[in-house]
Amino acid sequence: MSGGVTSDAGNEDDDLAAAWGASLEEEPAPDAPPLQVDAAKVLNQQEIDSLLGFGGGDAGGDKTGMERIIQSGLVSYERLPMLEIVFDRLVRLLSTTLRNFTSDNVEVSLDGMSSLRFGDYLDSIPLPAMLAVFKADAWDNHGLLVVDSALIYSVVDVLLGGRRGTAAMRIEGRPYTTIERTLVERLVVVVLADLSAAFAPIANVTFRFERLETNPRFAAVSRLSNAAVLSRLRVDMEDRGGKIELLMPYATLEPVRDLLLQQFMGEKFGRDSIWENHLAEELRSTEVALDIVLDQQTMPLSDMLNLKVGDRMLLAAMPGAPVRLQCGEIALFEGELGRRDARIAVKIGRELPRRKDGAAGAALREVA
Numbered sequence: 001m002s003g004g005v006t007s008d009a010g011n012e013d014d015d016l017a018a019a020w021g022a023s024l025e026e027e028p029a030p031d032a033p034p035l036q037v038d039a040a041k042v043l044n045q046q047e048i049d050s051l052l053g054f055g056g057g058d059a060g061g062d063k064t065g066m067e068r069i070i071q072s073g074l075v076s077y078e079r080l081p082m083l084e085i086v087f088d089r090l091v092r093l094l095s096t097t098l099r100n101f102t103s104d105n106v107e108v109s110l111d112g113m114s115s116l117r118f119g120d121y122l123d124s125i126p127l128p129a130m131l132a133v134f135k136a137d138a139w140d141n142h143g144l145l146v147v148d149s150a151l152i153y154s155v156v157d158v159l160l161g162g163r164r165g166t167a168a169m170r171i172e173g174r175p176y177t178t179i180e181r182t183l184v185e186r187l188v189v190v191v192l193a194d195l196s197a198a199f200a201p202i203a204n205v206t207f208r209f210e211r212l213e214t215n216p217r218f219a220a221v222s223r224l225s226n227a228a229v230l231s232r233l234r235v236d237m238e239d240r241g242g243k244i245e246l247l248m249p250y251a252t253l254e255p256v257r258d259l260l261l262q263q264f265m266g267e268k269f270g271r272d273s274i275w276e277n278h279l280a281e282e283l284r285s286t287e288v289a290l291d292i293v294l295d296q297q298t299m300p301l302s303d304m305l306n307l308k309v310g311d312r313m314l315l316a317a318m319p320g321a322p323v324r325l326q327c328g329e330i331a332l333f334e335g336e337l338g339r340r341d342a343r344i345a346v347k348i349g350r351e352l353p354r355r356k357d358g359a360a361g362a363a364l365r366e367v368a
Contacts, residue, residue, distance in 0.1 A: 080260040090198040111232035119224025122216040131219040132188040138205040141252040142221035151242025203256045222249040293324045
């Protein structure tokens with residue numbers, strides 16, 4: 001310290017130096033200059049999340065005001081009510097299938113569904129994990145299925161005869177072995193088969209396994225800015241288990257977007273054959289009016305307004321001329337007018353061609 005500094009100022013400098021020295025586990029010298037804090041300190045992701053109010057807890061928990069403001073403009077996701085029913089059906093199917101696959105008591109539950117950008121999800125995948133890339137053949141697009149390390153070791157332990165009541169052994173920091181990759185691939189194929197069955201009432205689609213990756217950069221099946229639907233499934237096998245995360249880009253679901261936008265349609269999805277047969281039978285017994293047109297004339301509107309009871313209109317049709325039978329504005333047949341017993345009758349001669357574009361109806365309206 002220089003001689004011009006008072007004793008009070010020297011004590012304050014000593015206190016500040018002692019506080020910084022304690023944090024650095026060093027004892028500063030009594031005459032050491034004040035420590036300088038680097039203003040350009042780089043914050044890591046955890047410090048940034050803490051500064052913005054991200055608690056780092058479960059994604060399904062309460063969000064702070066700052067987090068809601070930040071995420072409000074990230075993804076404009078269109079709600080798909082039928083997609084929730086599809087994943088509920090997937091949970092029921094997986095519960096039965098995984099019990100047969102592992103010969104163990106397996107419970108599958110849906111932790112939640114959310115929408116986010118594809119790139120944000122790739123950055124948030126907890127490693128180590130296995131990322132299975134699958135393709136929807138009918139929709140010509142891809143999706144992502146992620147199995148976390150806890151479920152990987154649990155499945156390997158169960159399938160290889162591990163004892164119950166003991167936690168699966170984890171050896172972090174090493175690549176997955178061939179046996180582990182093979183067993184996880186079998187698990188992914190089972191899950192994708194049930195996913196195809198869950199979508200069956202909506203659309204006939206087959207989800208086919210393509211490859212298995214451990215690096216998220218090699219599992220990019222969509223643009224990082226594209227919106228995607230994330231479904232988190234929890235698999236519990238007594239004291240073991242883990243999570244399966246299913247990510248489907250919005251572009252993958254685009255071919256069936258209209259079907260997924262529908263509300264709940266009841267226990268039976270798709271077409272109802274009983275109602276279709278009943279409707280067809282009732283349509284065949286529906287009564288329609290069939291008009292016989294002798295002649296059509298055009299006249300000024302003033303002449304038509306001056307018509308009164310007793311006026312006569314001369315028809316241009318000659319005796320024996322063909323008449324036209326039509327239903328509404330659609331001409332159906334051409335026939336000959338006559339008499340049978342005491343009633344006027346029409347004998348159908350030929351069927352008139354029907355125009356699907358409505359040109360015949362427009363012509364009739366023009367003549368009338």
